[in-house]
Amino acid sequence: MIEVNLITGRTIEQGASMEISKLSDEYTKATAICELDSEDMTQLGIKDGDNVKVSSVAGSVIVKARNATQGPHKGMAFIPMGPWANSITGTGSDSTGMPPFKGIDVKIEEAKAEKVLSARELIEEVYRGI
Amino acid sequence: MQESLSKRCTVASDVVCPFCGTLCDDIEVDVKDNKITDVRHACRIGTAKFFSVLEEGRPTKPLIRKNGVMVETTVDTAVKKAAEILKKSIRPLLYGWSSTSCEAHAHGIAIAEEVGGVIDGTTSVCHGPSVLAIQDVGCPSCTLAEVKNRADLVIYWGCNPMHAHPRHLSRYTIYPRGYFRERGHQDRELIVIDVRKTDTAKIANKFIKVDYGRDYELLGAIRAAVNGNEINAEVVGGVTKEEIQKLAEKLKNCQFGVIFFGMGLTMTSAKHRNIDNAICLTKDLNRHTKFSIMPMRGHYNVTGFGEVLTWQTGYPYAVDFSTGYPRYNPGETSANDVLQRGEADAALIVASDPVAHFPRKSVEYLAKMPLIYIGPHHTPTSLLADVFIPSTFVGIETGGTAYRMDTVPLYAKKVVDGPKGVLSDEEILERIYKEIVRGK
Ligand code: SF4
Numbered sequence A: 001m002i003e004v005n006l007i008t009g010r011t012i013e014q015g016a017s018m019e020i021s022k023l024s025d026e027y028t029k030a031t032a033i034c035e036l037d038s039e040d041m042t043q044l045g046i047k048d049g050d051n052v053k054v055s056s057v058a059g060s061v062i063v064k065a066r067n068a069t070q071g072p073h074k075g076m077a078f079i080p081m082g083p084w085a086n087s088i089t090g091t092g093s094d095s096t097g098m099p100p101f102k103g104i105d106v107k108i109e110e111a112k113a114e115k116v117l118s119a120r121e122l123i124e125e126v127y128r129g130i
Numbered sequence B: 001m002q003e004s005l006s007k008r009c010t011v012a013s014d015v016v017c018p019f020c021g022t023l024c025d026d027i028e029v030d031v032k033d034n035k036i037t038d039v040r041h042a043c044r045i046g047t048a049k050f051f052s053v054l055e056e057g058r059p060t061k062p063l064i065r066k067n068g069v070m071v072e073t074t075v076d077t078a079v080k081k082a083a084e085i086l087k088k089s090i091r092p093l094l095y096g097w098s099s100t101s102c103e104a105h106a107h108g109i110a111i112a113e114e115v116g117g118v119i120d121g122t123t124s125v126c127h128g129p130s131v132l133a134i135q136d137v138g139c140p141s142c143t144l145a146e147v148k149n150r151a152d153l154v155i156y157w158g159c160n161p162m163h164a165h166p167r168h169l170s171r172y173t174i175y176p177r178g179y180f181r182e183r184g185h186q187d188r189e190l191i192v193i194d195v196r197k198t199d200t201a202k203i204a205n206k207f208i209k210v211d212y213g214r215d216y217e218l219l220g221a222i223r224a225a226v227n228g229n230e231i232n233a234e235v236v237g238g239v240t241k242e243e244i245q246k247l248a249e250k251l252k253n254c255q256f257g258v259i260f261f262g263m264g265l266t267m268t269s270a271k272h273r274n275i276d277n278a279i280c281l282t283k284d285l286n287r288h289t290k291f292s293i294m295p296m297r298g299h300y301n302v303t304g305f306g307e308v309l310t311w312q313t314g315y316p317y318a319v320d321f322s323t324g325y326p327r328y329n330p331g332e333t334s335a336n337d338v339l340q341r342g343e344a345d346a347a348l349i350v351a352s353d354p355v356a357h358f359p360r361k362s363v364e365y366l367a368k369m370p371l372i373y374i375g376p377h378h379t380p381t382s383l384l385a386d387v388f389i390p391s392t393f394v395g396i397e398t399g400g401t402a403y404r405m406d407t408v409p410l411y412a413k414k415v416v417d418g419p420k421g422v423l424s425d426e427e428i429l430e431r432i433y434k435e436i437v438r439g440k
Helices: A012-020 A025-031 A038-044 A119-127 B002-007 B044-054 B075-088 B102-115 B128-137 B144-150 B168-173 B215-226 B241-253 B272-285 B302-313 B335-340 B360-368 B380-384 B425-437
Strands: A002-009 A033-036 A051-056 A059-067 A076-080 A102-110 B010-015 B027-032 B035-040 B063-066 B069-072 B092-096 B118-121 B153-157 B189-194 B206-209 B256-261 B290-295 B346-350 B371-375 B387-390 B400-403 B409-412
Touching (some): A012 B044, A025 A033, A025 A119, A033 A038, A033 A051, B027 B044, B035 B044, B063 B075, B075 B102, B075 B387, B092 B102, B092 B335, B118 B302, B118 B335, B168 B256, B215 B272, B346 B425, B371 B380, B371 B425
Parallel strands (some): A002 A076, B346 B371, B371 B387
Antiparallel strands (some): A002 A102, A051 A102, B063 B069, B063 B387
16 A cells, blocks of 8 residues: 555546547546556556555545556656546635645555446446435 | 538538637538538547547437436426426526537526526636636736747646647647747747646656645745845755756746646645746746746636626626625635535536536535536536436537637637537527526
């Protein structure tokens, strides 16, 4: 397990695949990922494409670990904006209206045996039962 | 024009791309038998957007939730149901608006006023803090055409246009030849300041890596150096004093500089105070040379929503009509705050996808309330909707006005007809408004 600072944001792959459809496999492939520094991957004992569990005080989510291509950024993780990232973004806005989408303290563990949900599964499973 | 376009193979030129705030207006679209067959000049995301009108299984019939299941219905029934939900609601939230036309915005704002709702745009989760800073300290800005023709120093701070605004550099800032920059990129310098060595940073003349959450301090130190003051630290935000002083000299000595900034400033710890400091740096630099600053607005008409809401209510986002007049207090009247306090009891979502892009807690509240969704695609938000009215794509199937990130309005053309029976956001919202005020 490692503790890192998580930031979320746009990638071109996430942007293009969401225009195909947010319910498509392309979107899941582009967005249900966590970019990690190679040193952090080594410390976790995982390789590119392995599933990881990312947890914050707000919740946890399973995504695929990816080698960061915009690094090195040891101690920092990046998840593209979308329902996977927002399963773990926190609450409040410091009275500005802006939720905390960057700078989230998260724990990352290897989760090779667990499944990455699609956007549909994630929304239906997590929220429909409310 | 639409008739001739839909009957023969033709090329629509100077089409506006309705995806990001760069609002490229040089797109060419081939159309055959009312189908888009090719798209030229757009980036990867823009091209995907044009082709998304052809999505297999695209919704064309309104849906209403009955006993937990979404069933097909008519537009009239869906409009009536939407009006009923909004009329019954005590504190409805009307949210989204960044991917539709200004003409649609006007109807949305009229509905918000009529039902005493809270109306907010996606600004509150992107450049809301920039608006707060601009209201405090102003904003020395310019148009993208001025950047293209004049800028010899371009800074991208906390933004990654190679991913989020892919043609920004090639159309306006670095690569194009300009009136005073005849050799294009050879006449310009690109500096990127970010926490990661992003794909934009990789092509920069200079990349400055700032420690996460330390932009405010770094901006302050650069201002100190620009203003001839001593920096009382060897390293600020991960950047050495010498590097800061060198950067300050470079900024002071350019002919026309511009800072473009993004979520790396608006979303990190100091939020609007980061922007405040960046704007003040720009002001300081204008004592030495010509400098401008501009937010990298994300969705293609997020700027337009701010314009329309401001000319109609006096405020650019997070407007609350519950007292009968517009009230504005981001942090209180902004979408996520209204949701997370559990205040909203119904929601109208137009041209955005908060279920994908809001934090989990906000989405949990959205899931609990009657939710009306208007948009062209099935999305995570449509999955939670109780009323879903599919609409046409503005800028592809319906014309409409949009504002580029530099607040220049452009008319986004219609290039093909939408699916039969599918109305535009503007028409749907107008019908909902009429239904709400009917018999009054
Ligand atoms: S840069 Fe933005 S506006 Fe231009 S083509 Fe790409 S997505 Fe469209």
